[in-house]
Each structure stands twice: as structure tokens, then as C-alpha cells.
Amino acid sequence: MSQIQQGMALLIAAFHKYSGKEGDKSTLTKGELKDLLNAELGVIFGKCEDKAALDKIFKDLDSNADGAVDFQEYVTLVACITMLCNDSFKKSK
Template identity: 55%
Template sequence: MSDVQRAMTLLIAAFSKYAGKEGDKHTLSKAELKELLQKELGDLLGKADDKGAVDRLFKGLDTNQDNSVDFKEFTNMVSCLTVMCHEYFTQK
């Protein structure tokens, strides 16, 4: 498996690990998103413990306003974070 294929598999696995603990296994609730942020992204986001920050992030990710974050919405966040990290590291 190529590096990109492994990365895709890991993203799917990470999403699946947290989705569905409170219902729909294809979406993240706000609590599930918070747990994912804290355990998988750790210090990268820094404010995952800040309820207001989590609320704002959840609202921004939930583009279809169904009060959950689906895989497409999740990957949009991961993509944006990846671009920001790439820009940060290429400027150093």
C-alpha cells in the first residue's frame, strides 16, 4: 500500500473509531468530535478543551446544519489543517 493509501485508510479508521458512539456510525456528534480532537490532534489545535472553541469548530464544520459532522465535513477540516501545517513547515 502506498503512503497516500495508508493515510487515507488511517483517516477512515480514525473517523470510524469515534463516530457512532452516540448514535449514527456515519457521523460525529459534538462530544465525539471533541474526543477525536483531544485524542488524535492533541496540541495541534490547543483549544480542544475550550467548549466555546469546540462549539464554533463544530458549527463551522457542520455545513449542512444537521447537527452532526459527516466524513466529508471531517475531511474538509483535516485538509485545511494539513494545508496550514504544510505552509508552516515550508516557511521554516
């Protein structure tokens, strides 16, 4: 498998590791999103204990306002974070 295919498989696996713990297996609830952010992106986000910040992240991600973060919304988050990390990496060179 190529590195990009491995990355895609890891993104999918991470989503499904947290989705469905509180209900629908195809979406993330606010609690599941918090667990994912803390466990998988804690180094970038810090521990996500600020309820107002978590509410804002969740609201911004939930583009269709259905009260859950689906896979497409999750991938959008990961893509945006990846772009920010890339910009930061380029500046530090």
C-alpha cells in the same frame, strides 16, 4: 499499499474509531468530535476544553447544519489542517 493509500486508510479508521459512540455510526456528534480532536490532534489544537471554541469549530464544520459532522465535513477539516501545517513547514525551512 502506497503512503497515500495508508494515509487514506488512517483517516477513515480514525473517523470510525470515534463516530457512532453516541448514535449514528456515519457522523460525529460534538462530543465525539471533541474526543477525536483531543486524542488525534491534541498536539495541534491543544486540549479542546474551551466550549465556545469547540462550538465554533463544530458549527463551521457542520456545513449542512444537520447537527452532526459527516465524513465529508471531517475530511474538509483534516485537509484544512494539513494545508496549514504545510504552510508552516514551508516557512520554517
